[in-house]
Amino acid sequence: MTRLLLLASMLASLLSVWAGSAWSQPLLDWSPEEIRTVGQHGPWPPPPVRDPSNRVSGTAAGVALGERLFSEARLSGDGRMSCATCHQAGREWSDGLAKARGSVELDRRTPSLWNIGYLHWFGWDGAGDSLWAQSIRPLLDPREMNGGPTRAAELLRGDATLACGYEKAFGRKPGADDEQLMVDTAKALAAFQATLVSPRAPFDDFRDALVAGDRDVAARYPVAAQRGLKLFIGTANCNLCHLGPRFTSGEFGDIGIPFFVRPGEVDPGRLAGLGRLVVNPFNLLGKYNDDETGNNTRRTRHVQRQHTNFGEFRVPGLRQVGRGGPYMHNGSVPTLEDVVKHYSEVSPDRLHSDGVPLVRPLALTTEQSADLVAFLRSLDAEPPVRPAPPALCP
Amino acid sequence: MKLPAALLGLLLATPAWADCPLDLGRGTGWVLFSDHYLMAFRSDPLRIEVGEPFALVLNVCTKSGAPAELLAVDAQMPEHRHLMNYRPSIVARGDGRFRAEGMLFHMPGRWEVSFDVRAGEESERLTHDIILK
Numbered sequence: 444m445t446r447l448l449l450l451a452s453m454l455a456s457l458l459s460v461w462a463g464s465a466w467s468q469p470l471l472d473w474s475p476e477e478i479r480t481v482g483q484h485g486p487w488p489p490p491p492v493r494d495p496s497n498r499v500s501g502t503a504a505g506v507a508l509g510e511r512l513f514s515e516a517r518l519s520g521d522g523r524m525s526c527a528t529c530h531q532a533g534r535e536w537s538d539g540l541a542k543a544r545g546s547v548e549l550d551r552r553t554p555s556l557w558n559i560g561y562l563h564w565f566g567w568d569g570a571g572d573s574l575w576a577q578s579i580r581p582l583l584d585p586r587e588m589n590g591g592p593t594r595a596a597e598l599l600r601g602d603a604t605l606a607c608g609y610e611k612a613f614g615r616k617p618g619a620d621d622e623q624l625m626v627d628t629a630k631a632l633a634a635f636q637a638t639l640v641s642p643r644a645p646f647d648d649f650r651d652a653l654v655a656g657d658r659d660v661a662a663r664y665p666v667a668a669q670r671g672l673k674l675f676i677g678t679a680n681c682n683l684c685h686l687g688p689r690f691t692s693g694e695f696g697d698i699g700i701p702f703f704v705r706p707g708e709v710d711p712g713r714l715a716g717l718g719r720l721v722v723n724p725f726n727l728l729g730k731y732n733d734d735e736t737g738n739n740t741r742r743t744r745h746v747q748r749q750h751t752n753f754g755e756f757r758v759p760g761l762r763q764v765g766r767g768g769p770y771m772h773n774g775s776v777p778t779l780e781d782v783v784k785h786y787s788e789v790s791p792d793r794l795h796s797d798g799v800p801l802v803r804p805l806a807l808t809t810e811q812s813a814d815l816v817a818f819l820r821s822l823d824a825e826p827p828v829r830p831a832p833p834a835l836c837p
Numbered sequence: 838m839k840l841p842a843a844l845l846g847l848l849l850a851t852p853a854w855a856d857c858p859l860d861l862g863r864g865t866g867w868v869l870f871s872d873h874y875l876m877a878f879r880s881d882p883l884r885i886e887v888g889e890p891f892a893l894v895l896n897v898c899t900k901s902g903a904p905a906e907l908l909a910v911d912a913q914m915p916e917h918r919h920l921m922n923y924r925p926s927i928v929a930r931g932d933g934r935f936r937a938e939g940m941l942f943h944m945p946g947r948w949e950v951s952f953d954v955r956a957g958e959e960s961e962r963l964t965h966d967i968i969l970k
Contacts, residue, residue, distance in 0.1 A: 479970075682945075683944050683945065683946070684944070686887060686888075686944075686945065687887070687888070692887065692888050692943050692944065693888055694888065694922060694943040694944075695922070741890045741938065741939055742890060742923070742941070744926075744939060745890075745923040745924055745925060745926065745938070745939030745941070746922060746923055746924075747921075747922065747923060747924040749920070749922075751919065797918040798914075798915070798916055798917045798918030798919070799916045799917055800917075801917055801944075
């Protein structure tokens, strides 16, 4: 009996050692400077965002109306397309296609809506300076929903449930002003989209533990991801543009993707986006901005159009990046491994930088490439199941 | 101990200084000078964050203590040879006081801020480095 107990005890000890080794991997050495830099990529999630230019931003009634309208195909010209046609919850709020598809195939990829409420510029070219202004564009674009300027208003006035949801959100019944109702539709859509915050990922547990000095928890983060993160914030300098908790500056860059969309036709990116921003009647300098202080117009008032904006596109956030794809503004890079390969082999001639280039061929080894991918995938997490949308009105 | 304080008080009470006081009000900021100009400035908010708009509050004076004019403010990253994506606007508030609104540093690193100042016919560019981490 004693021998049996001894054997059981030894077995338990062995199992404990095995289990321990399976959990705790080596924690690389992290300098105080590196810990400070890693700390800048959190904490996550950030506090909920409220857009002062949008009176229903952050309100329960506005979000509920927006969620309902997000899947409303009657907003489109032929009644077959809604926002959710391209921005699908099951596909990281994108569509998995290289190029967006409306009534025709477009030249750019459908961007994910994760964490979109924290941005300041919207669309790949930043032609929108608010989420609600950006939400108007596909409603009207003949190549996308093609709803025309009266469709949203007719729907809000004609559908009793939507009219009731509108009144709850905006505190008035849908009126006779079609343009106002289209803008309000977009504001409700924006209120909903701003709630799409990506879940905490393995990186966040590592980041928090590293900052707190909890070596045991930090050591659970895979070594390959640790090495990839060191590259990301170190020699690869990815965090010059992919910075902060969302891993983006929210600004624009040219990373060497070909300009041409067809023979003889280019996508000028930010350069054209700024041109559209200025003439957009729904920009923040217009009459539909609900922020009476004007504080939220600083970027719009001061942004300058420069020749270097040609071929620049918005720096995307990297959370949930491994679950998305294809990649880049035009969907031309199929996999995350290919993205890393692009940065490893990008041609300096194409980038023609005057000074120290922000993007340069990293010439990564196979192991370094795999490490970077391992780190990027540690920004992914399975989103929780979405609850059914609340009823708009009893 | 009393003598230096008295001298400082005398210096601050000099009428020429009162014409263009270098008082930013918060005890924080930077002072720049050349052979002809003195200027003090601070950011608003005091902490500059990457990607967040800020303003500069400035006092610009000649070495003789007269108010000078601030013609332009800009910033660039010399290593990467790029400017800000934003163009600040300047509001004059009298007595050499200015506010430059619409600054934004969109990347961490060394930013060289330049100030074009003028008094009479004489203009000059003063620069100052801000390292953003």
